[in-house]
Amino acid sequence: AAPFRRALNDSGLGTAVIGGGLDASLLQYTYSVGMKNVKDEDCAKLEELIMSTLKKVAEEGFTKEQIEASMNSTEFAMRELNTGGFPKGMAIMLGALQTWLHDRDPIEPLKFEKPLATLKARLDSGEEIFANLIKKYLLDNTHRVTVEVKPDPNLGAKIEDEETARLAAIKNSMTAEEVENVISLKKKLQLKQETPDDPEALKCVPTLKVEDIEKENKTIPTSFGSIKESTVLYHDIFTNNILYLDMAFDLHTLPQELVPYLSLFVRCLSEFGTKKEDFVSLSQRIKRKVGGISKSIMTSPVLNARGETCAKLVVRGKGTANQLEDLMDIISDMLLEPEFNNQAKFKQMIMESKAGMEGGLLGAGHRVGMGRLSAMDNTSAFIGEQMGGLSYLAFLKDLLVEVETDWDGVVTKLEKIRSLIVNRKNLAVNITADQGLMDSFAPTLDSFVGRIPANESTLFDWTGTLERTNEGIIIPTQVNYVSKAANIYDAGYQFHGSANVISKYLGTTWLWDKVRVVGGAYGGFCSFDRLMGTFSYGSYRDPNLLSTLDAYDGTADFLRNLDMSDDALNKSIIGAIGAYDSYQLPDAKGYTAFSRYLLGITDEDRQRTRDGILGTSREDFKKFADYLDSVKDGNVVVVGSEADVDAANAKSSLNLKKISPLSQK
Secondary structure, three states: OOHHHHHHHHHOOOOEEEEEEEEOOOOOOEEEEEEEOOOHHHHHHHHHHHHHHHHHHHHHOOOHHHHHHHHHHHHHHHHHOOOOOOOHHHHHHHHHHHHHOOOOOOOHHHOOHHHHHHHHHHHHOOOOOHHHHHHHHHHOOOOOOOOOOOOOOOHHHHHHHHHHHHHHHHHHOOOHHHHHHHHHHHHHHHHHHHOOOOHHHHOOOOOOOHHHOOOOOOOOOOEEEEEOOEEEEEEEOOOOOEEEEEEEEEHHHOOHHHHHHHHHHHHHHHHOOEOOOOHHHHHHHHHHHOOEEEEEEEEEEOOOOOOOEEEEEEEEEEEEHHHHHHHHHHHHHHHHOEOOOOHHHHHHHHHHHHHHHHHHHHHOHHHHHHHHHHHOOOHHHHHHHHHHOHHHHHHHHHHHHHHHHOHHHHHHHHHHHHHHHOOHHHEEEEEEEOHHHHHHHHHHHHHHHHHOOOOOOOOOOOOOOOOOOOEEEEOOOOOEEEEEEEEOOOOOOOOOOHHHHHHHHHHHOHHHHHHHHHOOOOEEEEEEEOOOOEEEEEEEOEOOOHHHHHHHHOHHHHHHOOOOOHHHHHHHHHHHHHHHOOOOOHHHHHHHHHHHHHHOOOHHHHHHHHHHHHOOOHHHHHHHHHHHHHHHHOEEEEEEOHHHHHHHHHHOOOOOEEEOOOOOO
């Protein structure tokens, strides 16, 4: 809704806005903005648009509503200081470094009350602040650079050829003795990389002991109630006068063929506006009146119900006591009266989603690969892949054609999705706040739930998985993302908390040493999904392929032959319990309890897992090796260069099926 972003999005000069905006981490602040997938002939037009838009804003200034929205959202964020899963104290410390590193007061970022009050007073007096800042620091600033980054599909091969030639020239200029010295140094380096750290040296590092850890899980206070046909969960937790609201609508009311539309549908709820106001007004209203509203799709297997998928539209909101009526009115408008009929905007959203997914292939190929492997085994992951994986990318390309040829049909589908989902008979509500705030909110919530239709509905049973096959997903890159996985429940494994310890240990020892230290990848890791039963290996920005798979396949023997010291076992357990007892702020505690309720995870089950983690023995490591043997026969997905995929097919029996998502029309 911001005028700058709106001008760029509406221009059609690119598929998505890029650039980090204001970066205050350096001594000299920077501001960057641009677009992705800009045609060569449009680069000058884009630069002109950026500068002319800045000039227009500087001349016309911002509306009262725009300033109020910015001030409210900024102040709420500063007062809430929500650092997610990152410890708040650590976040404050690192924030202090931004000023301290440049010889300024490290406490300055925390003392926002006086500067904020001063800014409000200046705005109330009618002073034009922000437009003048744009003029001074952006328009009149001659320290500006324009960067055009142009793709070259042959660049990777060119760089590799140049490096090969350069190394050959160096070798040819060396004497036999010099060559032998390099070989000797390489062997010494490899020996150093493969030699474990001295146990005596490791003992110098202070560490907790297992006996220092609490034996009982900390539970989240939860009580249950209902409003009309909807289930309500309450969490009486101190939240500094902020109420956190989560609502989950069952998505199984949709026939499966509508599932791929869900991701864009969720964006439409706020980015298209409503029957009452356009998306600019709605966006400003959210920022002016409440602490925030978000929407997302949740899909997951259900504990001890193999084959069952939990699928929810989750709407989350937060606000202080005096903002809660506005919060519920806005959510009501979004859910009950959304406006879907905006063909140009919808097409832009498709292009943005497509560009984002294509960028994800290049920067997060490990997630793509592991997602594909899970979707070969589990319907829940398959549904997720239809809404955010390669299948979804293919759907977006087809949807662009559908938007052009049958826009009315698309609008009809979006409205059908809304009418099927928004139903209080399939709604669960979650509230996190202190008891007094929850009590005062009760009438507002009751009124809201009463506005939601209560319709009889059919719950559809979604089915399907991807074809089980080895895949090579081709992207322009010099490195690979190598994934391998199998379901170890199929091999007879029954979950025990020790799996958390073993997975953590493998990621910091065997896989770290073989894939990262020796292999040269940026990362090597493994994970076990308890709900699915899938054990996965993955590598990040990996120069290798076959040798990485060899490392994965050697994991079981590594565990069998492991001579584990008491200190190593203790550290492994401490590391696993640290991840299990993750840091959580009040909103996260409430939402975590809500998620566990939806997925069938009880406090008793979590305590069994904790007992298993703390009681992990050396024998558990060796037993687990038997189940990891089954992963040797699992499927492989490689996101990488065509040359590496071709070489792997030529040198092995992998038979990677090549997929080229970036070249598909």
